[in-house]
Amino acid sequence: MPPIREMLAESGITEQQWRVLRVLAEHGPQDTSTIAQRACLLLPSLTRIAQKMRDNGLITLARDDTDKRRQTIALTKAGQRIVDDNMDEAAAIVNGIKQRLGADNYEQLLDLLSLLEADT
Amino acid sequence: MPPIREMLAESGITEQQWRVLRVLAEHGPQDTSTIAQRACLLLPSLTRIAQKMRDNGLITLARDDTDKRRQTIALTKAGQRIVDDNMDEAAAIVNGIKQRLGADNYEQLLDLLSLLEADT
DNA sequence: AACGTTTCCTTAACATGTTAACTATGCGTA
DNA sequence: TACGCATAGTTAACATGTTAAGGAAACGTT
Numbered sequence: 001m002p003p004i005r006e007m008l009a010e011s012g013i014t015e016q017q018w019r020v021l022r023v024l025a026e027h028g029p030q031d032t033s034t035i036a037q038r039a040c041l042l043l044p045s046l047t048r049i050a051q052k053m054r055d056n057g058l059i060t061l062a063r064d065d066t067d068k069r070r071q072t073i074a075l076t077k078a079g080q081r082i083v084d085d086n087m088d089e090a091a092a093i094v095n096g097i098k099q100r101l102g103a104d105n106y107e108q109l110l111d112l113l114s115l116l117e118a119d120t
Numbered sequence: 121m122p123p124i125r126e127m128l129a130e131s132g133i134t135e136q137q138w139r140v141l142r143v144l145a146e147h148g149p150q151d152t153s154t155i156a157q158r159a160c161l162l163l164p165s166l167t168r169i170a171q172k173m174r175d176n177g178l179i180t181l182a183r184d185d186t187d188k189r190r191q192t193i194a195l196t197k198a199g200q201r202i203v204d205d206n207m208d209e210a211a212a213i214v215n216g217i218k219q220r221l222g223a224d225n226y227e228q229l230l231d232l233l234s235l236l237e238a239d240t
Numbered sequence: 241a242a243c244g245t246t247t248c249c250t251t252a253a254c255a256t257g258t259t260a261a262c263t264a265t266g267c268g269t270a
Numbered sequence: 271t272a273c274g275c276a277t278a279g280t281t282a283a284c285a286t287g288t289t290a291a292g293g294a295a296a297c298g299t300t
Contacts, residue, residue, distance in 0.1 A: 005288085014255065014288095033278065045256055047280055052255090069265045069278040097236075105232055112229040115221060125258085134258095134285065152249065165286055167250055172285090189248040189295045247296075256287070266277075 003093050011082045013058070016041060016049055018086070021058065021075065025083045029074035031064065058082065123213050131202045133178070136161060136169055138206070141178065141195065145203045149194035151184065178202065 001015060008018050019039040024030065027038065036046045050073060053059045058079035064070035075083075098106045121135060128138050139159040144150065147158065156166045170193060173179045178199035184190035195203075218226045 009289095016256065031278080042257070042259095043279065044258075044281080048256080067266070067278085071279065101232070101235060105235065108228065109232040109236065112221070112225055112232065115225065116217075116229065129259095136286065153247095162287065162289095163249065164251080164288075168286080187248085187296070191249070241300100243298100243300080245297080245299100247294100249292105249294085251292075252290085254288085257285075259284090260282085262281075263279085264277100265279100267275085268273100269275105270271100270273080 001093075003096075004090060007086060007089055007093070011086060012056075013082065016045070017053055017058070018082075018090075020046070020049060020053065020073075021079055021083050022087075024059065024073065024075045025080065029072050031070045031072055035073060053079070121213075124210060127206060127209055127213070131206060132176075133202065136165070137173055137178070138210075140166070140169060140173065140193075141199055141203050142207075144179065144193065144195045145200065149192050151190045151192055155193060173199070 004018070005015055008015065013021070016039070019041070020035060023035050023038040027034075030038075032046055032050065033043065035041075036043050039046070041049070050059065050061060050071075054061050057076055060074050060076055062072050062074070064072050101109065124138070125135055128135065133141070136159070139161070140155060143155050143158040147154075150158075152166055152170065153163065155161075156163050159166070161169070170179065170181060170191075174181050177196055180194050180196055182192045182194070184192050221229065
């Protein structure tokens with residue numbers, strides 16, 4: 001998504017980091033594996049990405065108290081701000097694509113893609 | 121495509137290298153930019169990939185005589201052999217996906233994807 | 241011929257994709 | 271409790287994705 005990347009470059013983040021931020025904004029604090037699944041990232045990638053995002057002050061990492069294997073990730077104010085600053089424009093970009101394809105084609109494409117990745 | 125990757129791992133190549141081999145097998149010797157477009161690879165990626173494939177004896181690189189900026193890439197026998205050894209199984213894997221989705225859905229998905237990347 | 245511009249490719253730098261090996265923790269059970 | 275096993279993350283190593291900058295050759299114009 002070149003237009004999305006171009007937008008995010010101004011905030012200094014990548015598409016993958018953006019997906020992580022959005023998932024956190026939508027579902028609240030979560031463990032690493034849940035984020036990986038929701039943001040379509042493999043765990044090793046997310047491990048690196050999360051470390052960078054923590055170093056950049058966008059998220060916090062904390063061990064879960066009841067299960068010390070789990071890492072709970074949460075948004076910081078700086079991270080929330082990037083979401084707020086870009087959400088509208090991101091929606092507009094997606095909407096532009098939807099318009100170009102036509103609403104019916106757009107929905108159909110999403111359906112077929114989810115069918116494709118339904119492994120069974 | 122996990123099943124494709126699993127198949128190719130036995131020949132010691134990646135999905136991207138496989139696409140380069142297939143494009144060369146289908147269209148014959150070509151310059152780098154043409155391959156990049158046909159194999160859906162960016163030029164910097166293809167530059168590295170081609171160097172590795174040459175080092176591994178799968179392709180040859182040669183400067184074009186009429187235009188010395190151009191690099192002409194061609195299959196070696198070893199490269200052709202990997203194509204021959206895997207083409208049938210690759211086709212079977214694709215066919216399996218087609219069956220699972222249904223022929224109509226499969227065609228429709230391809231159509232929608234080409235519509236999506238038709239930038240205009 | 242000389243110049244500016246474009247084209248083809250390469251290199252560099254950083255980020256992610258992908259697989260395998262590894263650590264730590266939790267869990268079930270003998 | 272001790273053992274065996276499963277789960278959650280991490281690390282490592284290599285390959286590719288992505289953008290920007292650079293180098294060489296071709297091209298058009300003066």
